[in-house]
Amino acid sequence: xxxQLLLLCLAGICSLCQCTNSTGSSHSDATNTLIQGxxxxxxxxxxxxxxxxxxxxxxxxxxIAVGITQGEEIVYARSFGLANVAQDIPxxxxxxFHVASLSKPFTSLAIATLVEKGALRFDDRLVDIVPxxxxxxxxxxxxxxxxxxxxxxxxxxxxxxDDWLKPSFGPQAVSENLxxxxxxxxxxxxxxxxxxxNAGFDLLGVVIERVSGQPFxxxxxxxxxxxAGMRTSTFVHEGNSLPSNWAEAYSYGVQTxxxxxxxxxxxxxxxxxxxxxxxxxxxxxLLHVKNGEAPTGRLLKAETMNEIVSPQIATPWGDQMxxxxxxxxxxxxxxxxxxxxxxxxEAMIYIYPEEDVSIVVLANRDFARTGxxxxxxxxxxxxQSPKEYQVSARFPFAKTFQRDGMEAARKHWQxxxxxxxxxxxxxxxxxxxxxxxxxxxxxxSAANEMLTFYLESNPESTYAWRLLGNTYLGMSDTxxxxxxYRQTLAINPDxxxxxxxxxxxxxxxx
Numbered sequence: 001x002x003x004q005l006l007l008l009c010l011a012g013i014c015s016l017c018q019c020t021n022s023t024g025s026s027h028s029d030a031t032n033t034l035i036q037g038x039x040x041x042x043x044x045x046x047x048x049x050x051x052x053x054x055x056x057x058x059x060x061x062x063x064i065a066v067g068i069t070q071g072e073e074i075v076y077a078r079s080f081g082l083a084n085v086a087q088d089i090p091x092x093x094x095x096x097f098h099v100a101s102l103s104k105p106f107t108s109l110a111i112a113t114l115v116e117k118g119a120l121r122f123d124d125r126l127v128d129i130v131p132x133x134x135x136x137x138x139x140x141x142x143x144x145x146x147x148x149x150x151x152x153x154x155x156x157x158x159x160x161x162d163d164w165l166k167p168s169f170g171p172q173a174v175s176e177n178l179x180x181x182x183x184x185x186x187x188x189x190x191x192x193x194x195x196x197x198n199a200g201f202d203l204l205g206v207v208i209e210r211v212s213g214q215p216f217x218x219x220x221x222x223x224x225x226x227x228a229g230m231r232t233s234t235f236v237h238e239g240n241s242l243p244s245n246w247a248e249a250y251s252y253g254v255q256t257x258x259x260x261x262x263x264x265x266x267x268x269x270x271x272x273x274x275x276x277x278x279x280x281x282x283x284x285x286l287l288h289v290k291n292g293e294a295p296t297g298r299l300l301k302a303e304t305m306n307e308i309v310s311p312q313i314a315t316p317w318g319d320q321m322x323x324x325x326x327x328x329x330x331x332x333x334x335x336x337x338x339x340x341x342x343x344x345x346e347a348m349i350y351i352y353p354e355e356d357v358s359i360v361v362l363a364n365r366d367f368a369r370t371g372x373x374x375x376x377x378x379x380x381x382x383x384q385s386p387k388e389y390q391v392s393a394r395f396p397f398a399k400t401f402q403r404d405g406m407e408a409a410r411k412h413w414q415x416x417x418x419x420x421x422x423x424x425x426x427x428x429x430x431x432x433x434x435x436x437x438x439x440x441x442x443x444x445s446a447a448n449e450m451l452t453f454y455l456e457s458n459p460e461s462t463y464a465w466r467l468l469g470n471t472y473l474g475m476s477d478t479x480x481x482x483x484x485y486r487q488t489l490a491i492n493p494d495x496x497x498x499x500x501x502x503x504x505x506x507x508x509x510x
Contacts, residue, residue: 031092032079034279036496039381040458041507042126043068046380049076052242055080057423059395061092062250062365065278068377069279069289069358083197083247083364085256094232096246097273097362100340103235103274104201106224106284108149108324112304119211122307122323129207133178137185148200149189149323150312154186154193155200164342167279169264174205174216176267194313194321198271201324205270216269220471228287229295230280235273237264243387247364249344253438253444254398256365257346272342278362281349288336288351309336309353330375331382339371346370350378357381362412366437367392393417393426394434404448413453428457432464444474456500462488462495469501478505 027467035044063083068076083091114120120129126143127133134140139154147153159180168176187195205216212219219234225233232245242248242262251259266273276284285296288309292300311320311327320327327335331363333352340347346363348370359377363369370387376386393416401409417426431454438447448471455464467485482505488498 034074034077034093036073039070043380047377050376050386051080051213051373054373055360055374057365057391057395058369060256060365060368061258063095063247063363064368065091065362066373066377067278067282067360069285071284071356072286077278077282078099079389080203084443085250091247093279094245094277096232096277097347097364098344098345099274099276099362100272100345102338102340102347103272105324105338106220106274107204108199108308110220110224111145111149111204112300112308114211118305120145126203127211135184135186135401139186139189144188148204150321151194151196151200153190153197153200154188155197156184156187157199159184159199163265163268164261164263168267171215174209174269177202177206195438201271204267206372227299229283231276231277233280235269250365251344251437252365252367253434253441253443254401257437257441259440262344263344278360281360285349285360289356291359300303323467326379330378333411348374350374367441382486390423390425392430393424394430396424406453423463428454436467439470442474444471447471460491462498464492466498466501478503
């Protein structure tokens with residue numbers, strides 16, 4: 001069964017490539033491909049087909065970009081698929097992707113530049129730099145820059161909700177993080193344990209602005225991005241529409257679809273605001289492989305670079321956290337790494353310091369399997385066969401749903417659940433995810449069918465019932481919507497989003 005599926009996937013590669021290159025741009029176009037030396041040629045012959053097969057298996061017509069550096073040069077850089085599906089615009093090596101939390105190492109390096117200038121120390125207390133900082137916890141006075149960089153400050157993961165739905169812009173946007181943090185207590189005493197915190201890194205943005213005297217995005221561009229050789233990457237979104245060289249955000253309901261809103265809020269630039277191209281991120285990888293040496297000269301001293309990637313605190317899974325970097329290993333080789341994910345985008349970077357290698361994978365659609373791709377690139381690069389993979393059964397299920405309707409898709413799902421010999425893994429939560437994505441896109445009827453199917457086996461999901469209520473509301477069936485929202489409260493009387501949905505309907509009726 002696996003062999004047949006592999007052949008089907010390989011057969012589908014040509015049709016997917018034709019679909020995503022209908023504008024006339026080809027994979028051999030210099031804007032899409034950079035291959036150098038024997039290593040680059042080998043990666044192109046072995047890794048490229050692996051990636052294209054995975055794109056077919058995950059029904060992905062959106063973009064994936066991969067860059068690999070070895071020694072002092074880029075040996076492999078390729079872009080696949082569409083930066084903008086509706087406009088049929090292929091991604092190229094200069095397309096800017098939202099990289100989400102991959103932004104954090106850039107904030108870390110910006111802090112390090114201020115340390116080298118003597119304007120700051122890693123062990124300075126936050127309150128000494130930002131005197132008005134306070135949280136609902138007496139231990140907040142103990143937080144240092146090092147604690148924030150290593151996720152050991154105890155600042156909760158988020159201190160504001162709906163960052164993309166309620167974005168902030170303007171000169172005070174980064175400073176708003178101080179007000180948001182004020183009503184929260186710490187999760188633990190600083191330095192006592194590790195806990196990943198987006199909010200902690202956003203507070204570092206306030207530090208950078210105070211110490212540098214410049215807006216966060218301006219300082220990062222002048223002190224980090226351009227000196228590192230990153231020519232077009234930016235934290236700034238100008239205008240009301242998406243710039244032409246930015247990749248659109250996509251998710252997957254029963255096909256690749258736009259996800260809204262696009263992730264941009266100036267309040268969270270320090271934790272997740274960078275937009276970068278694959279070529280620029282290759283330069284970022286080279287900066288770290290070369291221990292601070294950039295095209296414009298030395299950006300940071302070697303000892304400062306070493307401190308950034310030195311262990312600070314253990315993570316719950318047995319690895320170490322540096323200053324903005326995860327310190328792990330793969331294939332028995334140390335790696336400095338970070339991931340990034342917001343709905344619509346995935347990003348990942350591995351730096352192999354002992355091998356002088358860096359690998360970056362970017363995608364502008366969820367469920368692109370960037371983790372499997374970066375591991376496969378590592379496996380091939382270091383002389384191993386790439387590992388086999390499984391993908392969600394939602395992809396063949398979705399094709400049946402689109403072609404033959406829900407009844408046929410239900411039967412297909414049962415077959416996929418029973419078959420453990422193929423590459424597809426059937427998890428009912430993937431149906432909920434598909435329903436949520438469809439609901440986000442206002443595909444009311446399809447979302448309704450998907451969520452109804454999910455609830456047959458998971459009737460206690462308040463989230464699913466609320467989304468189902470939204471679909472009925474979208475189809476102008478208010479009574480059914482009310483029944484669904486009431487069901488959320490029957491399951492959990494304290495479910496706030498169910499209460500809010502009912503209240504909004506009642507106020508509308510008045």
